[in-house]
Amino acid sequence: MxxxxxxxxxxxxxxxxxxxxxxxxxxEGLVFAHRNAGGQRRFPRSALRRLSFVIxxxxxxxxxARIRDVLSELPEDEAPSAKAWHAxxxxxxxxxxxxxxxxxxxxxxxxxxxxxxxxxxxxxxxYNRDDEAAREGPGPRVLRGI
Amino acid sequence: MxxxxxxxxxxxxxxxxxxxxxxxxxxEGLVFAHRNAGGQRRFPRSALRRLSFVIxxxxxxxxxARIRDVLSELPEDEAPSAKAWHAxxxxxxxxxxxxxxxxxxxxxxxxxxxxxxxxxxxxxxxYNRDDEAAREGPGPRVLRGI
DNA sequence: ATAATTTCTAAACCTAACTTTAGGTCAAGG
DNA sequence: CCTTGACCTAAAGTTAGGTTTAGAAATTAT
Numbered sequence: 001m002x003x004x005x006x007x008x009x010x011x012x013x014x015x016x017x018x019x020x021x022x023x024x025x026x027x028e029g030l031v032f033a034h035r036n037a038g039g040q041r042r043f044p045r046s047a048l049r050r051l052s053f054v055i056x057x058x059x060x061x062x063x064x065a066r067i068r069d070v071l072s073e074l075p076e077d078e079a080p081s082a083k084a085w086h087a088x089x090x091x092x093x094x095x096x097x098x099x100x101x102x103x104x105x106x107x108x109x110x111x112x113x114x115x116x117x118x119x120x121x122x123x124x125x126x127y128n129r130d131d132e133a134a135r136e137g138p139g140p141r142v143l144r145g146i
Numbered sequence: 147m148x149x150x151x152x153x154x155x156x157x158x159x160x161x162x163x164x165x166x167x168x169x170x171x172x173x174e175g176l177v178f179a180h181r182n183a184g185g186q187r188r189f190p191r192s193a194l195r196r197l198s199f200v201i202x203x204x205x206x207x208x209x210x211a212r213i214r215d216v217l218s219e220l221p222e223d224e225a226p227s228a229k230a231w232h233a234x235x236x237x238x239x240x241x242x243x244x245x246x247x248x249x250x251x252x253x254x255x256x257x258x259x260x261x262x263x264x265x266x267x268x269x270x271x272x273y274n275r276d277d278e279a280a281r282e283g284p285g286p287r288v289l290r291g292i
Numbered sequence: 293a294t295a296a297t298t299t300c301t302a303a304a305c306c307t308a309a310c311t312t313t314a315g316g317t318c319a320a321g322g
Numbered sequence: 323c324c325t326t327g328a329c330c331t332a333a334a335g336t337t338a339g340g341t342t343t344a345g346a347a348a349t350t351a352t
Binding site for chain 3: 007008009019023038039040041
């Protein structure tokens with residue numbers, strides 16, 4: 001086993017992810033590994049960076065699909081340049097700023113509606129958003145609209 | 147049917163929620179209804195306010211359990227006072243501010259780690275959080291740490 | 293050469309927050 | 323009265339993001 005490659009267990013202990021989560025992320029296309037003669041995964045070191053990014057992105061509330069999308073700008077296989085990572089960071093950052101702005105706007109609206117104790121439902125911008133949520137189909141909905 | 151009471155369909159069209167979601171929320175204890183002679187739900191008008199709050203709280207990423215918790219400070223049955231609603235709004239607001247602050251802190255840390263292109267994993271505060279995530283058990287994890 | 297770890301795959305299970313379906317019952321209009 | 327639309331319950335299905343389990347094969351340690 002070449003020194004520059006990592007087993008799934010090594011990747012797990014270095015990222016803090018579980019082995020099963022890493023397999024799942026591979027299946028979802030967030031990270032790539034090739035196989036050795038015996039069929040076991042061997043990860044390039046760059047996988048550590050990708051996975052660390054995945055962990056951070058999830059803390060911000062990004063879905064796997066969105067993360068895959070952002071990461072798809074990086075070269076799959078070997079050490080992406082600082083430039084490539086920077087582009088990813090920029091796109092990520094833009095999403096993030098939008099999310100924070102939306103949360104702040106909601107908070108400030110809430111002050112006007114509930115904060116005053118009147119909770120006027122006829123005029124409130126939060127409460128009368130024309131039914132967005134109702135049209136979104138099944139499944140968990142946490143933060144989905146933001 | 148007394149004019150001050152609402153059928154589930156009326157509640158649905160006024161809140162924008164689906165009928166099935168309202169039944170689900172009732173089962174979860176977020177809203178209450180009594181039954182008429184035929185066994186159908188009859189909601190007090192105050193249910194509109196409770197449900198509107200539920201919708202807003204969900205947009206902020208609060209779980210049903212947390213919302214039930216916050217709403218439990220209100221009288222179950224009839225029109226809570228402005229004072230009672232204000233107390234709820236205050237608690238809600240505090241949670242919210244904490245959430246926004248955490249997001250901003252993460253964003254700023256990200257700038258230091260990924261933003262610069264170096265993505266140093268040894269020194270980064272985001273990446274080296276001592277494995278919190280790995281110890282949190284199964285299930286979706288979106289924003290859970292925040 | 294064993295024994296003890298790791299790893300492999302596939303499939304089933306889990307939680308949250310709902311929706312959909314199936315098989316009836318209730319209520320309002322003509 | 324009868325039909326049509328709203329309502330009822332219970333149970334199963336759905337999505338996201340993983341975990342758990344089972345049984346087999348590969349690696350590492352002794």
